[in-house]
Amino acid sequence: MVKVRDKAQPAPNPMVAPAPAQNSAPRHEKKRSRNTPKTPEKISGMPTAENDNNDEKIYFMALGGLEHVGQNMYVYKYKGKYLIVDCGMGFLEEEIGAGDVQYCDTSWLEKRKKDVVGFVITHGHEDHIGALKYIWPKFRKPIYCTRFPGEIIRRTFEGCEIDFNPKKDIIITDHNGDSFDIPPFQIETFHVTHSVPEAQMVIIKTPAGKILHTGDWTFNDDNPLEPTTDFARLREIGSDPKLLAVMSDSTSISRQSKQTTEIEVRDALTEIMKNAPGRIIVTGYSRSIARIKMFAAAARAAGRVAAIKERSNPNPVPYVGLPEFREMGIKFGYLDKEEVYLHSEIKDLPASSQAIFLTGSQGEQFAMLTRLCRGHVKEMKLQPTDTVIFSAIIIPGREQDVSFLYNKLARMGIRTHTIFDTDHVHASGHAGRPEFERFYDMVHAQVAVPMHGDYINEMLNGKMAMERGGSKFMMVVHNGEMIALRDGAEPYVTETVPTGFVVMEGETERSANDQVYKNRKKIATNGAVFVTLTVDKRGFLKAVPEVSSAGIFETDTTGFMKRQIQIEITKAIDALSKAERKDRDNLVRAVQIASNKVVRAALGPDKKPQYSVHFVQR
Secondary structure, three states, X not given: OEEEOOOOOOOOOOOOOOOOOOOOOOOOOOOOOOOOOOOOOOOOOOOOOOOOOOOOOEEEEEEEOOOOOOOOEEEEEEOOEEEEEOOOOEOOOOOOOOOOEEEEOOHHHHOOHHHEEEEEOOOOOHHHHOOHHHHHHHHOOOEEEXXXXXXXXXXXXXXXXXXXXXXXXXXXXXXXOEEEEEOOEEEEEEEOEOOOOOOEEEEEEEOOEEEEXXXXXXXXXXXXXXXXXXXXXXXXXHOOOOEEEEEEEOOOOOOOOOOOOHHHHHHHHHHHHHHOXXXXXXXXXXXXXXXXXXXXXXXXXXXXEEEEOOOOOOOOOOOOOHHHHHHHHHHOOOOOOOOOEEHHHHOOOOHHHEEEEEOOOOOOOXXXXXXXXXXXXXXOOOOOXXXXXXXXXXXXXXXXXXXXXXHHHHHOOOEEEOOOOOOOOOOOOOOOHHHHHHHHHHXXXXXXXEEOOOHHHHHHHHHHHHHOOOOOEEEEOOOOEEEEEOOOOOOEEEXXXXXXXXXXXXXXXXXXXXXXXXXXHHHHHHOEEEEEEEEOXXXXXXXXXXXXXXXXOOOOOOOHHHHHHHHHXXXXXXXXXXXXXXXXXXXXXXXHHHHHHHHHHHHOOOOOOEEEEEEEEO
16 A cells, blocks of 8 residues: 555544533532532543553654755654654755755754654765764764764764763764664664665664664675675565564665676776876765775776875864775775875876875865866876776766866866766665665565655655565655554554754854845845935935945946936935835835836846845934
C-alpha cells in the first residue's frame, strides 16, 4: 500500500457517561455548591488517553533531508524522548542571494531540548555534520560517531572556539561496528562503503520495532581503503521480521549504470597522467581519502610525485580543510606520509613529474582552483601545458560556478577531463539502480521511507522497496511530517511540525522568510529608489526632494527621470491636506505613488522598485 503524505488518523472519541437527571438525587442529599467540582464517575472498559508513557509507537520525521539533497537532520521519538540522526549543512538557495551557510531551523525541537537524548552521526560529510557547530550549542547533548567524523567535529569546534568537553561531548564508537544504549533507544552501527571513511548504517531498536537508517551508502566492493560493506549484518537485519522500517538515501537511484569503483578511477587517472605533457592537477572533495590514495597510486604508476596544494596563508583557520584531512588520513592509517607530499616540497621538480591534488571542484569562491583561475595564488600559476581533471560530480546548485571554471580553463588553453567527456574519473558515494537492486534483495522492511533525494528519486526508491523488497507500505513525506510507526500496523502522518532553514551571515542568523532577503530579491529584480524629504514639523516640504537609485536611472545622463520624480513627489505632497501631511505614512505613500508614475512610464508597467524614504526635519 502506498502512503503519500497521509493525513493523521483521528483519535477515537472516548465514551461519555450520561449525566444523571436533574432531580434524581435523594431529597436528603445536600445541594452541591456551584464551585464544588464534580467527582468523575469510573466506568470499566473506558479507553485510556494515549500519552508518552503508554504510547508504544515510534515516530520519525525530518527537519531537513527530504525531497532535496543536503541539510540532513532526522529525528526519532519514542516514549517522549528525541534522538537526532545527523546534523548537516544545506546548499544555499539561489533566491536567497546572500549568506554564508544554510541549515535547519530547530526552533520546534529547541522547545523540547530537555527530552533530546543525543546525536548519532552516520558519516563525516558536511551535509551530515556541518551544522553541528551552529546547532549543537543549543542542545549540548552527546554526539555519538566514529573516530574520523569525531576528529572533524573536534577540530571544527576548537577552531570555532566552542566550549565543549571532547571526552564527554563526543563519544567515539567502533568504526567496524558497535552497540550502545541512548535510553530509551538501543543503537547498533555497522560499516558501509561510501566516499568518506568510516560511514555507518544505524539500527535503532525499541520495543516498538527496529528501524534501519542507512545514511549515505553505496556498494563499492573494490575499495582499497576499507573493508567492503558488512553484508552479513545487512542480510541479517534485512531479513528480521521485526524490521519495522528502512529509511534509505535516494540520491542517485535513477543512475542506471553499475557503480564505478575507486580502482577504476585509479586506472583512468594513471592513463591520463602517462600521456599528459606537463603538470597534472586533480580537483575533488577534500575529505575523500580513498580518492586521494588512488590519485597517489596513479601518480606513482605514471612516474610522478603526488602532492596536495596547501593553503597560501600559513595562519590557522577555523575550519577543517585539505591539509587537515591529509593529516587525519595519516593519523588513522589510511595514508602514508610518503604517499602524498605538500606542493611546497615538490614545486621545483619538472612539471612532467608533478601531480597535484587540490580543492575547488565545485567552483567555491575561495577554493584553490577558483583562485588559480583568477590568478590569486602567488606561488603557483596555471600553464597551458597543465592538465586539469575534475574527479567529482557537480553538486546541484553549483552548475554556474563550475561552468566558470570550465570556460576559464578552456580560454587559457588548458586541457580538462570531466565526467562528461572521460569515463571513470569519478566514483560516486551514492548507490545507483544496480546497487539498490542488491540492497532490496537483502532488506525486507514492513515500511519504506525514502529520504535524501529529490521527489522523483524518493518515489523510485519507495517503488523498488515495495516491488523488490516486499515492503507493505511506503511513505513519501515532506520535511516536518511526523510518521507514526508500529509493528504490524499501517503507518500514518500524525502531525506536521513547522520546519524551514536558517541562513548564517557572519555572526547573524536569519530565517528564509526574513524581510531582509525579500528586500534584496526585490532590489535585485526591480531596483530601488532612495528619497530624502526635508520637512518641517507640520509636514511641509522645505527643500527639493533628494532622489537617488540603484538599478533605475544611473545611466540616465540627462537627469530627466530623476528630475521628473522630484517634480511628481513635490506635486503629490503639495496636494495633501494639512491633516494628511502630519502623518509620515501618508508622505511615504505619496512618494511611492508619484515615483511609480514616472518609473513605470519609462521602464514598463510591471516595474516595482523598492522604496526607501528618509526624513530630515527643519
